[in-house]
Amino acid sequence: MRGNRSRDTQPELALRSVIHAMGLRYRVAARPLPGLRRTADLVFPRARVAVFVDGCYWHGCPEHYVPSASNVDYWKDKIERNIARDHETDALLREAGWVVVRCWAHEETNEVARNVADVVRARLVDKVARGTSRR
Numbered sequence: 001m002r003g004n005r006s007r008d009t010q011p012e013l014a015l016r017s018v019i020h021a022m023g024l025r026y027r028v029a030a031r032p033l034p035g036l037r038r039t040a041d042l043v044f045p046r047a048r049v050a051v052f053v054d055g056c057y058w059h060g061c062p063e064h065y066v067p068s069a070s071n072v073d074y075w076k077d078k079i080e081r082n083i084a085r086d087h088e089t090d091a092l093l094r095e096a097g098w099v100v101v102r103c104w105a106h107e108e109t110n111e112v113a114r115n116v117a118d119v120v121r122a123r124l125v126d127k128v129a130r131g132t133s134r135r
Helices: 010-021 072-095 109-130
Strands: 027-030 040-044 049-054 099-106
Touching: 010 040, 010 109, 040 099, 040 109, 049 072, 049 109, 072 099, 099 109
Parallel strands: 049 099
Antiparallel strands: 027 040, 040 049
């Protein structure tokens, strides 16, 4: 498992490139909540948006997940724990006022980037409208 990247995967790099080209700036592999030992792939702190690019195997994609043929019980439990942790992370972030955007690594990059940009920009506009923006 040491060879599996936890950040800077091909799908993440592609998404970051497109989002950066759209003029949005973000933090990479950052903790949205300081007390929570979990990192999001892209974090937009001002907008309070956390983006996760989930790999099909590690997060149990309903379309592409193929169970391991060896050590079946271990991997089944591992993937189930990952999915449960993802749900818990989403709930904790939402409770703290964050918007969570999750996408699969196989999704079309430009479409995901447009979705992320729409969410971030809407949150920033909403903040300005409420008068809670720092700028």
